[in-house]
Amino acid sequence: MLIKNQIYETVITDYTSEGQGVAHIEGCAVFIPNAIAGERVTVRIEKAQKTWAAGKIVEILERSPHRCNRECPVAKLCGGCDFWHMDYAEETRLKAERVRNCLNRLGGEALTEIPILSAPTCHGYRNKAQYPVSQKKGRAYAGFFRAGTHDVVENKRCLILPEETDAVKDAVMDYVNQYRVTVYDEVAHKGLLRHIYVRRGVVSGQVLVCLVCNGDKLPRVEELLKRLERIPGFTTLVLSVNTKKGNAVLGDKFITLHGPGYIEDTLCGLTFRLSPRSFYQVNHHQAQRLYQAAISQAEITKEDLVLDLYCGVGTITLAMAGAAGKVIGVEVIPQAVADARDNARRNGIENAEFFCGDAGQAALELEKNGVHPDVVVVDPPRKGLNADTIEALHRMSPRRIVYVSCDPATLARDVALLKARGYSLKNAMAADLFPRCSHVESVVTLVREC
Numbered sequence: 001m002l003i004k005n006q007i008y009e010t011v012i013t014d015y016t017s018e019g020q021g022v023a024h025i026e027g028c029a030v031f032i033p034n035a036i037a038g039e040r041v042t043v044r045i046e047k048a049q050k051t052w053a054a055g056k057i058v059e060i061l062e063r064s065p066h067r068c069n070r071e072c073p074v075a076k077l078c079g080g081c082d083f084w085h086m087d088y089a090e091e092t093r094l095k096a097e098r099v100r101n102c103l104n105r106l107g108g109e110a111l112t113e114i115p116i117l118s119a120p121t122c123h124g125y126r127n128k129a130q131y132p133v134s135q136k137k138g139r140a141y142a143g144f145f146r147a148g149t150h151d152v153v154e155n156k157r158c159l160i161l162p163e164e165t166d167a168v169k170d171a172v173m174d175y176v177n178q179y180r181v182t183v184y185d186e187v188a189h190k191g192l193l194r195h196i197y198v199r200r201g202v203v204s205g206q207v208l209v210c211l212v213c214n215g216d217k218l219p220r221v222e223e224l225l226k227r228l229e230r231i232p233g234f235t236t237l238v239l240s241v242n243t244k245k246g247n248a249v250l251g252d253k254f255i256t257l258h259g260p261g262y263i264e265d266t267l268c269g270l271t272f273r274l275s276p277r278s279f280y281q282v283n284h285h286q287a288q289r290l291y292q293a294a295i296s297q298a299e300i301t302k303e304d305l306v307l308d309l310y311c312g313v314g315t316i317t318l319a320m321a322g323a324a325g326k327v328i329g330v331e332v333i334p335q336a337v338a339d340a341r342d343n344a345r346r347n348g349i350e351n352a353e354f355f356c357g358d359a360g361q362a363a364l365e366l367e368k369n370g371v372h373p374d375v376v377v378v379d380p381p382r383k384g385l386n387a388d389t390i391e392a393l394h395r396m397s398p399r400r401i402v403y404v405s406c407d408p409a410t411l412a413r414d415v416a417l418l419k420a421r422g423y424s425l426k427n428a429m430a431a432d433l434f435p436r437c438s439h440v441e442s443v444v445t446l447v448r449e450c
């Protein structure tokens, strides 16, 4: 076991899934933030367990050519991004490697390389932000949580957000400080404003502002609107009522205070209505490229029935509708299903149907009713597919399964389960939808063997 507070010399060999550097000292894996593979460093051990330890760099003895000065002044404190200390080439290399390693280790593959769709820019790409609010010495401020805590680090200008989004935050905080709107304190479970949620359509320019409150009324709404109306594209103001303790950002009740309560945006040539609760990929440009990759891997024909499980507002479902005979989407959030149906209608798509429910249960039910899709697309949350979904895929036995994933470990686990049920891996590709952050997306295709 390594000794706490002792300093060791080591070489960084790898990265964790959160983007920390990994070194091995005396058979023990040591996790070291802000480290780059290949660097020789001295590290102080801060936490020591039997098989692993956590440490901090004391000195970089051999600096990686990929190391660079952090453009973001709060990068070291803010828990939002992970990679401002390295260049983008190293970031995309490590992301593609993570997907490849997972598929090899957990998915039983022997891939030598995986391509990655790199992003053209690391700046201003996020179309959504959720700022927690806090206060110090009577002044309220907003920012992002420090990694692993609920301390809010003030961030005047977040580099991965467009300027309009930060302008909304500033306008709301100006109103909050001027009219002494109380700020939520999670320990005391008191105070009104919890989060400022902003979503901006990249193509439409429309801006949705949703204030998450521990209550159902905001004081002096007209003063808030006066400030928001100065922001280009401001379209709607919604109050989300969240009076529960815990980490969930949005509440269950939404009250529209101004405008329609949703915004629109264009993706893959289609118009989408987006409510605060609906999932919408945060990187518009890269999402389009990811969906195009998924569509081309699906190899759909005009006779095909396509099932899109975990379909959100129907982005992939509707983007595939033109090439298919019929498309069916399944999604668990009722508001997203309502958006998906509305999106089909507003785009004049008549061969799409949407069901609200758990993906696995709905798929089993569809199968029982004789629905046998030719192609199934799945795009689950990080936990991946549940047992019902795997079983339904097995019984439905589609020709192709296109799996869009935001977690390579659960993707690889599910690939192994599907391989055991007669499928083999055809294509695998990583996509960077979150430059400077450790998340990585991927899309793979599984084909039925006979």
Ligand code: SAH
Pocket: 278, 279, 280, 281, 309, 310, 311, 312, 313, 314, 315, 316, 330, 331, 332, 333, 336, 357, 358, 359, 360, 379, 380, 381
């Ligand atoms: N394919 C869509 C959405 C992907 S995100 C897009 O790219 O825009 C994953 C979606 O799965 C979310 O909309 C989430 O609400 C939904 N979801 C989560 N758990 C689910 C479940 N058990 N059954 C069906 N949908 C689920």
